[in-house]
Amino acid sequence: MRPPRIVTFAGSIRTGSFSAALAALAARELALMECEPVLLSLADYPMPIYDGDLEAEEGVPEAARKLRDQLARADGVFLVTPEYNAGLPPLLKNAIDWASRAKGEGDPFKGPVYAIGSTSPGGLGGYRASMSLRQTLALGLNSLVLAEQVMVAGAAGAFDSDGGFKDGRALERLRAVLTTLIEQAALRAGLRA
Numbered sequence: 001m002r003p004p005r006i007v008t009f010a011g012s013i014r015t016g017s018f019s020a021a022l023a024a025l026a027a028r029e030l031a032l033m034e035c036e037p038v039l040l041s042l043a044d045y046p047m048p049i050y051d052g053d054l055e056a057e058e059g060v061p062e063a064a065r066k067l068r069d070q071l072a073r074a075d076g077v078f079l080v081t082p083e084y085n086a087g088l089p090p091l092l093k094n095a096i097d098w099a100s101r102a103k104g105e106g107d108p109f110k111g112p113v114y115a116i117g118s119t120s121p122g123g124l125g126g127y128r129a130s131m132s133l134r135q136t137l138a139l140g141l142n143s144l145v146l147a148e149q150v151m152v153a154g155a156a157g158a159f160d161s162d163g164g165f166k167d168g169r170a171l172e173r174l175r176a177v178l179t180t181l182i183e184q185a186a187l188r189a190g191l192r193a
């Protein structure tokens, strides 16, 4: 029986991104669990801003098709968002919107189970963006999204120099969410957890 394939990526490509740090830490933790972890960066999937005219004239960009295929091949996805003006950053929303337009094998949003992470240097840990992401995935794209999520507040001081969490409870929370994600992804994909 193959292990569940768990894709992780962040909605930021900023150097020193806290969301990318959480996605990288999640991939590191996943590597210690019974799954096949895949860490992606949206830097490798550059796309123009979605425009219906552009789509009609040129079709869906190659990067969007590739991202869509990565998601469609996943059994679970841990998606980490930063918060911009109480909502999703355009980089992430744009990537999701384009990926939802691309056709191919499998279903990138109804196939895998999703778990949400969010970060913010502020006190709310990107809670509002996480709700926005939940709405887009669950209501917009019919994704199954775990109730459990990871929110990292005070993100500028949350990580140590090795990329781990300074707070042991935060690591426990991340591990618990990833464990549930693997279990649910395996169940959904008909794999043994």
Ligand SMILES: Cc1cc2nc3c(=O)[nH]c(=O)nc-3n(C[C@H](O)[C@H](O)[C@H](O)COP(=O)(O)O)c2cc1C
Pocket: 011, 012, 013, 014, 016, 017, 018, 019, 020, 082, 083, 084, 085, 086, 087, 119, 120, 121, 122, 123, 124, 125, 126
């Ligand atoms: C346009 C913009 C709007 C922002 N709005 C919020 C916000 O509503 N809430 C919040 O906690 N942080 C907000 N921030 C701060 C981001 O959380 C911060 O820049 C964070 O480092 C971005 O995520 P990253 O580290 O993953 O790149 C905003 C930043 C930008 C550039």
